[in-house]
Amino acid sequence: MIKVKNVRKVFEDMEALKNVSLHIEKGSIYGLLGSNGAGKTTLLKILAGIYKEDSGEILIDNQPIFENIALKQKMIFLPDTLYFYPQYTISQMADFYRSMFPSFSEERFQKLSEIFTIDQNKKIHRLSKGMQRQVAFWLALSTMPEILILDEPIDGLDAVMRQNIKNLLFQDVAERAMTVLISSHNLREVEDICDHVGILHQGEIIIEKDLDDLKADVHKIQVAFKGGVLPDSFLQNFQVLYKETRGSVLLCIVRGKKEDITAKVQSFHPVIFDLLPLTLEEIFVYEMGDVGYEIENIIV
Numbered sequence: 001m002i003k004v005k006n007v008r009k010v011f012e013d014m015e016a017l018k019n020v021s022l023h024i025e026k027g028s029i030y031g032l033l034g035s036n037g038a039g040k041t042t043l044l045k046i047l048a049g050i051y052k053e054d055s056g057e058i059l060i061d062n063q064p065i066f067e068n069i070a071l072k073q074k075m076i077f078l079p080d081t082l083y084f085y086p087q088y089t090i091s092q093m094a095d096f097y098r099s100m101f102p103s104f105s106e107e108r109f110q111k112l113s114e115i116f117t118i119d120q121n122k123k124i125h126r127l128s129k130g131m132q133r134q135v136a137f138w139l140a141l142s143t144m145p146e147i148l149i150l151d152e153p154i155d156g157l158d159a160v161m162r163q164n165i166k167n168l169l170f171q172d173v174a175e176r177a178m179t180v181l182i183s184s185h186n187l188r189e190v191e192d193i194c195d196h197v198g199i200l201h202q203g204e205i206i207i208e209k210d211l212d213d214l215k216a217d218v219h220k221i222q223v224a225f226k227g228g229v230l231p232d233s234f235l236q237n238f239q240v241l242y243k244e245t246r247g248s249v250l251l252c253i254v255r256g257k258k259e260d261i262t263a264k265v266q267s268f269h270p271v272i273f274d275l276l277p278l279t280l281e282e283i284f285v286y287e288m289g290d291v292g293y294e295i296e297n298i299i300v
């Protein structure tokens, strides 16, 4: 269990994290989303024990992470820009991981070589960007981490490799309750993988929810009334995140459960009514609009 309590981090005069609190259950896959510069990488680096928070508390299994070597040996952080020792081959880098992580599994390393079929004697810096990322996952998963923190993890990976890696993550989560924290702008991938999401904006968490609950709580409606006239009190019944009129059809993004919204709309006897679920990408965009991020004219 990862607990982040009222964490604040300031760089010079820049308050990167304001008062961030979140919870990540063991064995869950948590997607950390947010606008550019929201503070995601800063938070991941604090969780990985690379930066120290200025105030607040980070507890992993009830222990602070900063300078906690035993805890760090159970955790892997894959940053968005990977680092390997210059001139090291894959097998030399694997030796380094063996020396740093007591949990390194030879059996796993060999088994993963059937998926990551790169010559272990190749120098890593001569590999392509996507191949370097494969090496990073190969080494990371060989350490059998209890916690895996991934910053933009699929950048540069081809579709087959992305699927392979997703399957490996699911396997480790299912078989040994590995906890995964992923920050990504690729919301389709996050939607596929994650069971919980948190959205950071300008250093603050604006939403933290089970993904299914989040999706059950926002809907897109298209509605039209006889004569093309919108009843006066119609919109007052809903918490509207976005609205747009196309001819006589009103398109709205509203908060609320499907059944409640349907009942309210039906009570106005519309001539056209459609209710659609939103993708995570759409939810993200409208939630950001709700906190003042400009989202004009983007309904599709």
Ligand SMILES: Nc1ncnc2c1ncn2[C@@H]1O[C@H](COP(=O)(O)OP(=O)(O)OP(=O)(O)O)[C@@H](O)[C@H]1O
Residues within 6 Å of the ligand: 011, 012, 014, 015, 016, 034, 035, 036, 037, 038, 039, 040, 041, 042, 043
């Ligand atoms: N080492 C640093 N020194 C000074 N400012 C920093 C440092 N690291 C981050 N910041 C600032 O903190 C804020 C949050 O940055 P961070 O990299 O955490 O955002 P992010 O959510 O990961 O953004 P992106 O999605 O664009 O990668 C930004 O304004 C950034 O300029």
